[in-house]
Amino acid sequence: MYNLVTMDNNANVLTEKVAHVRSVSIGFFVDIGSRYETSDINGASHFIEHLMFKGTGRRTPKDIAEELDAVGGQLNAFTTKEYTCYYARVLDEHFDLAVDLLGDMLFESKFDPADIDRERNVIIEEIKMYEDTPDELVHDIFAGSIWRGHSLGQPIIGTADVINSLSRDSLYDYYKTHYNPGRMIVAVAGNINHDAVIDRLRPVFEKREVKESPRQVNTPATKRQITCRNKDTEQVHLIVGAPGLKLDHEKIYVMQIINTILGGGLSSRLFQEIREQRGLVYSVYSYHSSYHDTGLFGVYAGLSKQNVDEVLALIFKQVRDIQVNGVKEEELHRAREQLKGNLYLSLENVNTRMSRLGKSQLYLGRVVAPEEIINKVNKVTISDIQELAKEVLDPQGFSLASIGPWDDCGSLERTISNLL
DSSP: OEEEEEOTTSOEEEEEEOTTOSEEEEEEEESOOGGGSOGGGTTHHHHHHHHTTSOBSSOOHHHHHHHHHTTTOEEEEEEOSSOEEEEEEEEGGGHHHHHHHHHHHHHHBOOOHHHHHHHHHHHHHHHHHHHTOHHHHHHHHHHHHHTTTSGGGSOTTOOHHHHHHOOHHHHHHHHHHHOSGGGEEEEEEESOOHHHHHHHHHHHHTTOOOOOOOOOOOOOOOOOOEEEEEOOOSSEEEEEEEEEOOTTOTTHHHHHHHHHHHHSSTTSHHIIIIIIITOOEEEEEEEEEEOSSOEEEEEEEEEOGGGHHHHHHHHHHHHHHHHHHOOOHHHHHHHHHHHHHHHHHHTTSHHHHHHHHHHHHHHHSSOOOHHHHHHHHHTOOHHHHHHHHHHHOOGGGOEEEEEESOOOTHHHHHHHHHHO
């Protein structure tokens, strides 16, 4: 059971009491991410996330790093395409400290020019590290290819050229525009009292100026693209996929079932056939990412270049089989139980509970109870799966992105032609 309060300056606060634990997780969700950036400031949201740890009027960067460490707590943050989250997990007796620290960081950070220049170098090194991680980089190449020219296809981290060009004034103006209570959700889960949480958070927000900066969502036009980036790596890292469903789509749980059966675990079709039965890959999986207005479905494989044609054919064979023949009843039952188990096991962690509160409120305007999710998952039928697979997973509409020692992009077209 959760509680929701909207503060006078429009910040939403959600709490969920978990009485059997000693910990509390608190997250500040800011409704800003890389998709809301123009190309000339791409990476600003992530840059600002770094700067929130660089000191305030009351705390040095060392103080910020040490305060929760000293009481066994955790402090971290991350930036996504659509929001930025700052969170802490502490023993319940240190909740006030976590609130004070996070509030100080989010509203009183100094944006010192010297700190900005130092952190600029840190982010440039992070970009270089990312470039050296092809199994992660290929996901950005895929999104950037299928949503070419749209901000949703931009890398969250930005590019070195843009990061080097961002001035202190441009970063601070961006921060002042978007870091206001009207674009924030605070989620708290753990051994807490709702009224006490509200009383503690009210002073953090009460003097903060509210600016009207409504979310601007411009839905991307999807473009079928084939992008092969040649790189001297041991493996080819590739993704094939197509546009998916937005988070509040009525068939979202059908999509989750399809993803689970196709490539969502060790028992999935792709893992069993491509890795276990044929030994062609070490890693192969499917995924589905959802956003406010669209989604993305993809299948990833890391493999030797001589196996690309065969693996592509096997991927499309399984996709086609679901479209033509559907799935078996035992597969559907296993997928339902897998999703149910994943959901309930994740709720044993207060960080996950906190994250569910914040993301649900951000995307849906309400928190969906676990029982409601399971009920909808249980209603998915084989005909639902087959129908959606035909609608969304048409091989002729699939895009491809790869990075590695392989540049025969025509292989995709030949594979699809042979399949059909």
